[in-house]
Amino acid sequence: MxxxxxxxxxxxxxxxxxxxxxxxxxxxxxxxxxxxxxxxxxxxxKSLEFLTSAIYLKKLERIEALLMIMTCSLMVYAALEHKIRTRLKQNAPFYPDMKGKPTQSPTARWVFLTFEGISPFGFQEHRMVMGI
CATH class of the missing domain: 1.20.5 (Single alpha-helices involved in coiled-coils or other helix-helix interfaces)
Structure with missing residues (x-):
């Protein structure tokens, strides 16, 4: 054994x-x-949400520039995801995942989707949140 x-x-x-x-x-x-x-x-x-499949570039300089922008945006995304997970561990132990099960490490994409449809609305000096 x-x-x-x-x-x-x-x-x-x-x-x-x-x-x-x-x-x-x-x-x-x-x-x-x-x-x-x-x-x-x-x-x-490479996912469809990032729209990289619809971009066709020929010049090497443009390809390098696009790759740099994509890498920078990935760094921002990873930093945001890290911040979400750190704050979640400090304040609330769990967040519901796509199946409704509690998780301590949600993806930033899932958190973004949770806020989809919520819009700030301002009328004169009054601000409201719509779609909650």
Whole structure:
């Protein structure tokens, strides 16, 4: 039983960085797991909501400029998502996800969708919120 547990609990991760002092196994595993978040974020850049599939550029300078703008917007999105999750942990322990289940790490996109349809409305000096 203990031998089977060792085999099931094993995770093989290969690297060409052989210096244990420069990169510990814990750091190596953390870096490997962090790749998934980066790839998920770049998948967001290719989604239909970001409208990148409808843009056709030929000049290298324009492609580089668009990539820079997209990367900057991804950084803002990631910072906003981090802020949402940090404040959520401080003030309210859970937020409903798409299925209505409580979560501590909602995506910024889901929070944006929650506020869809809510509009500020101003009339003279009075401000109201519509669509709640």
């Amino acid at each position: 203990a031998d089977a547990r060792l085999k099931v609990g094993m995770f093989i991760l290969a690297t060409n960085k052989m210096d244990d002092k420069a990169l510990s196994m814990e750091t190596l595993l953390a870096n490997y797991k962090a790749q998934q978040k980066v790839e998920r974020d770049f998948r967001f850049l």
